[in-house]
Amino acid sequence: MGFVLVISLPFIFFSILLGFGCYFLGKHRGREEMRAGVGAQIYGTPMPPPGVAGGSSPAAEPFPMKKEGPENV
Numbered sequence: 277m278g279f280v281l282v283i284s285l286p287f288i289f290f291s292i293l294l295g296f297g298c299y300f301l302g303k304h305r306g307r308e309e310m311r312a313g314v315g316a317q318i319y320g321t322p323m324p325p326p327g328v329a330g331g332s333s334p335a336a337e338p339f340p341m342k343k344e345g346p347e348n349v
């Protein structure tokens with residue numbers, strides 16, 4: 277005994293059309309977001325919160341670091 281699955285031709289065309297539609301809609305949205313700079317902070321340096329005064333000096337370490345190497349053994 278075998279199992280037969282019947283898929284109509286209009287369903288195949290609809291699936292292909294739906295796939296192309298989703299592809300082009302996503303491509304358009306991605307380019308729009310790139311142009312607007314929505315995801316720009318993800319790949320760049322993070323900006324400080326709005327209420328913080330901008331200081332470019334790095335924060336002090338919370339604890340002293342032990343240096344590793346043959347000269348400090």
